[in-house]
Structures are given as C-alpha cells and as structure tokens.
Amino acid sequence: MTYLQAISDGLRQEMRRDKRVFVIGEDVGVYGGAFKVTLGFQEEFGPWRVIDAPLSETAIVGGCTGAAMMGMRPVAEMQFADFISCAWDHLVTVAAKQRWRAGTPVPITVRLPSGGGFSGGPFHSQNPESSFAHIPGLKVICPATPEDAKGLLATAIQDPNPCLYFEHKHLYRRLKAEVPDERYETPFGKARIHREGDDVSVITWGAMVHTADEAAQQLDGEGISVEIVDLRTLIPWDKQAVLQSVSKTSKVVVLHEDTLTGGFGGEIAATIAEEAFEDLDGPLKRIAAPDTPVPFSPVLEKAYLPQVEDVVAGIKEVVEY
C-alpha cells in the first residue's frame, strides 16, 4: 500500500466508524482531491460528508472550527500546505486558543500536503511545520511511513485538539509498505527508531527519514553505524527517545527539510544542549534547507533540499570530530 493509499484508507475507516467525521476542501468531492486522496469518497459518504468548498482556506478552517465546537470532527484538506497561511487567523487565534479560553475542544484535523522535490516552486513545496509548532494549542504530525500515516491520522481525528497533519507529497506514491488492514491509532509523542546504530544519532521526521536512511546505508559500508530517530510528531515530540539516543551515541545530526533558521531542529538542538550536555562528544550539526524560498529550477531545488550526499558529509563531519 502506498503512503497516499494509507492516508486514504485511514480516512475512510475513520468516516465509516464515526459519523461525526466529515471532509471539506477544494475539489475533494467530485474530483477526489488534488492528489486523489478522497477519490470515491463522495460516492460512498455523500455530498454532506464530503464537501467541496469554495476557494477560501479561511472559510474552510473557519467552518471547521465552528463545526468542531458544535461536536463534529471535521477533516479539512489544504490543496497544498503552503495555503494554510490564508487560514492562519482562524487556526491560530481561534482554534488553537479556544480550549484555554472557553474549555471547548476543537477536534479539527487539517491535512497538509507539504514538501518539495518536484519543482513545485515557492508556493507548492514548503514545510511550514515549525511555524505551527510554535503555537501552543496545536498539534503537529509528520508521518514518514505508510503505516504511521494511517495510524497517526486516526489518532489526529480522534484528538480533541486542532491537529496539523503534514503529509509529504514526495512520499505519496514513491513509498510502499505493508499496512495493517484493521483500524489502529499510532500514539502522538512517541518517536520511532527507524534504524539502530551506535556512532551518531540523526534526529529527523517526514521525508528526510528516507534521505537519512539512504545516507546510513552508504555509511554502513564505511563502518559508521547511524541511528535514525523518526520523531513522527513534533508537537508533542519525544524528548526522551532523543535524549536516550544521544546518550548512546554522543554525536548528533538534526535533519529537516524546512529552512534552517527558526526550524524545529533548533528546538531539538537546544534541548539536547540543555539536558544532555554531558553526553555530548562533539558539536551537534543541523542539516536543513537554506533560508530562502524553494526554487522552481530542478537544479536549484536539488541544491536547496538536503540530499543524501549532504547528509553523508554532515554525518562524517560529526563522527570524525
């Protein structure tokens, strides 16, 4: 099952078992969504549970917030994660704070196709997860595997808080793996050790897990044993797993596709410095995209996104210190 099918499958199962769940977004109905995640959903669940919305992210998230406060469990789709900025105010000012303000749960899930690697340019390739990780009240989910994609979506839909579900476009059809048929929930805040190793910890999430994995395979031949920690969710994030891995390897690379400055990697690096200082055997390294918009040009985009070679070089630098 592909990563995309896993999302689709998980969403369908959730809608079948819970009548409060409905889908809203641009072209999610008749067209089946920009990436066909909801293909066939309208036939199965009808136009009232699979709603084609006008071209207004503000209206979609605003509507979801109201519906959630009235007891529904809306799942909104942004065609691209980049467009979420239009709904910033509803999400950040209302949805994220409602629980603290009035005690009302706001169980929204916003699906956010994110990430680059297909020459989508500056408006269709971003990974804005760290912007939302900074907002108290929101949860941030970044699945890296089909199995997690399905399980984390179920958890997100059932969570009483607004959840931003970043699904990586680059993984949609490239990634295939076994996924359990039955419904299951993958808990938030529990990292997954994607690969065990002794010499260096790579802390990452989303598509970069696979970039790190390729790098690790290369380095394995050179006698460098790489541990990859897939955070799975950034809010909440699994500090314990990270600190444990750091105490084992004492060397750290933090890798993400988002831009460097203010990226969530900085938070992880700071936490390691604060809580695992005496475990470190060298400076930590962050590998991330440079602080510019994502370029269109395939050549430039390749230079922009962290590539396997970049990760190999970064790991070596840290290990050889």
Added chain:
Amino acid sequence: MATASAIDVVMPQMGVSVSEGTITKWLKQEGEPVAADESLLEISTDKVDTEVPSPGSGVVQQILVQEGETVEVGTKLAVIAPEGAAAEAPPQEAAPAPATQEAAAEALSPSSSEGETPAPQASPPAPQAPPPEPAPAQPAPSPAPAAAGDGNVGGDRTFVSPVVARIASEHGVDVNQVSGTGRGGRVTKKDILAFVEAGGQAEQPAAAAPPAPPEPAAPEAAAATQAAPPPPPPEPAPAAATAPPPPPAPAPPAAAPAPPPAAPAAPAPAAAPSQPGESYEPVTAMRRGIAEHMRRSLDTSAHVTSAIEVDMSKVVGLRKKLKKEYQASYGVNPTYLAFVARATVETLRDYPWINGELRGDQIVTRNHVNLGFAVELADGKGLIVPVVRNTEGLNLLGMARAISDIAVKARDKKLLPDDVQGGTFTITNPGGYGTFHGTPVISQPQAAILGTYAVVKRPWVITDDRGEDVIAIRPIMNLTLTYDHRLVDGALAGRFLRDLRAKLESWGESDY
C-alpha cells in the same frame, strides 16, 4: 640578547608519590615583581599544602595555570621575566625586544614548550590574546570545530568534550593519559571508554576504583575483587567519606552492603540532582586524600577501641610548676599532650606490636617511635598528621618543643612531604573541645592510634592516709586506644593502657 631568558615556574615534585597538585592561591599576580625564593604561590597536594618559592628574580610575566586548577608535576605554571629583560620591555606590548618577544610568544602558546611536559589539559581560561592568526579562509561552518580541529591553533592543546570529561571524572581517569583518535588527536568517548575498559585507571588507587559501571557487579565478585571500596561508583564513597568515623565495630573488610543487583547502574552521572537551598564547593585535594584514606583504613584494619580513665593530679601539679620555667627559659608550653606523648613513647617500648605494623606476612617492629600528631588546619577544613621522628630520644621539653614546632608548621603550610611520612604511631587530641570519648580511625599502615580527651574535674574515690575510701575532686582524663585487632589483641591493648595510666598517675619530678 638572549642572555636573560624567561624563567619557568613548574609544579614541584612534593614527595615521591605525589603526581599532581592544585593551585590554591597566587601570591604574586602578573606584572608584579618577585625575588628569588620569595613565595610565589600556594599549592595543595594530597599530602601537604605548601608555598612554592620563586625560582628566580624578575617580574611575573604570565600565569598559565589559574587558581583552583589541578595539574601534573612538571607542568609549567608561570613565566618569570628576569629583571633586565622585564625592565626594558614590559610583558604584553613588547614589540621590539626580541628576547621578551620570544618569551611572550612561548608563554602565549603552551604548545611551543617542546622540552617540557606538554601542558596537560592546559588552562582553559588561560591567557586570551590569541595570536593574530588569520582564520583559515574556509566556509568554517562553526568556529568551534575549526579551532579545535584544524590543529593549527591549539597544537597539542586537547579539547575535552563534555561526555569525555564526565566519564573521566566518574572513573578517576586523567584524560591526558588516554591517546586520542579524534580530530587533532582529541580524546573521543570511544577512546576513553576503551581506556577505562582496559583497566587503565589513573593513580587514585582505591578511591575511584570501581570498574566500569555498566555491569552491576554481583556481590561475590565485588567482594572478591579486593578489599577496596565495593561497587556502585559515586554514591557510597562520598557518603562514607563525609560521615563521621563510624563506630569501632570490627568492620570486616569488603562487608559493605552489596547494592541490590537490580540497581540500574547505568545512569552514573553523579549523585542526586541539586536541591533548592544547597550550595556547592569543589572537593580539595586534601579532602579527597582524607576521604580516601579514612575509607581505606576502615576497609583494612579491624578497628576496636578501648578506653581508660586517668587521674592527672600529678601531671597537673607538675605542669603548673614547669609551665613558668619552660616558658621563661625556652618559650615552650608543656601541654598535657606533651606529657601524654612522652609517657606513650615510654610505654610503647614494652609494646612493640602497638608501635608495629602488619605488612603482608610479616609483623614489623621498630627500635624507634615516629609519633604522628593529628593537627586541624586553621580554616577548619582539613587535618594533617605531621610526624615527629625518633621521639624515643626526646625528653619532656624536647617533646613539647617538637609538638609546638610541627603544629605551627602545619598551620602555616610550611610542612614538607617528609614531615608527614613515616609515622609509626599516632596521637589525636580532640579533647580540646571538651569531648570525653571517641573512636578515631587508624592512620595506615600503623597498628593503633591514641585518643586524648578533656581533663575534667570529677568526684573520684581514693584511699586516704588511714586506708579508707574517700571522695576527692580529681582532674580526670580519658584515653582511648583504637587498635587493629588483626595484630593487637584486646588484652594487650588493655595492658598498654594500664601501664600508660600508671606512668601518668605516678609522674614524679624526676621523670622527664
């Protein structure tokens, strides 16, 4: 020009077994003049605290090791610019004068002291003023790895990473003894773990000995290892060291409660997390030495204490008489301690084992008594046991004078390493504070230690001229003998105390 070259001040060798010392105080600062043999700094080793005289006259050009740092013997501590050179060109901005320039350069980079022991672990907060070396034109992702890594700045100066520092302190390892495979020869976590695993522990014989923590040693294994303090690394040791000397229960060595094997020995990072209201100070070399010795002594000897009460009437009377004379003629105070010491030396003649030592398969006895006296240091933060040699040749006056001399030397930190070695028997005198009983710890490898306590007026049953019992007021002193029951039996100790009491109670005018 190079006639007057800079003089190096190095960490002196203070006794055979001393391998490192801590700078406790610089008595001269950079830029201050200093004369040859004038005290330049104070150091503390695990044997003595002492002042180090300047090896030459001149101006303190640079201090390379800061107060509080511990370095190996032979490490360069400071540079003194000889008078001539210093006068014509003060340390820092000495542009033209080649001699001083050279000296300054040498001082600035510890690495260039080829002949010297490479300044180990050098001085992190050492002189700033990095040479105006143009940073290598390289994207240099972050300054840290560049500086420590490219080896063109620090030379043999080794950066110790946090995890390596922690492992080193947990295992009592001197990082400088580990060969590094990291960039620029840096000692990596793997290097030091391999070193520890290979059993390579720095000096510290027993104190920091517990082996690598990961494997929770089974109780038997621990007991079998040696008589040294048993497992889990940091916790028990400091606890035992700071606690008052435990009661003289015949502590069987290695009987320390084996930790429950379940104890997760993995997270060794020191004791409990800090609590509000606590404050911290580093353990001095002396305190570490005391802690180690106390623990080791209790783990070695079978401590037993016997006590006896002594009627000091005769001594008190004689002392009153002698005091004026001694002070007027010799400037010496005949203390009770001097009387007790004198009587002890006499009594030890008849009890060679109590002045002896259990050394392997041999029992050592001697024809001399080298008497150690426990002396508290002025700041109340330490104790040292200077030794008066050959006390069998001293009369009361000589004893009083010798005790007074070493006490002054100890408090002024003027003791030399030989002054604290070679004791055969020790007297400790906590009675000055009014205590009447105690169970001191034997100074290894001796067989016993005598405790003297306060002289107190007490109602005392004596026999009067008519042979009847009457109650008199008498100055009574308690004496304790804490002895190693492996060598000294209780009856022997009892007879020793009896004879010692008899000497003190019958002290006559002609007994000196």
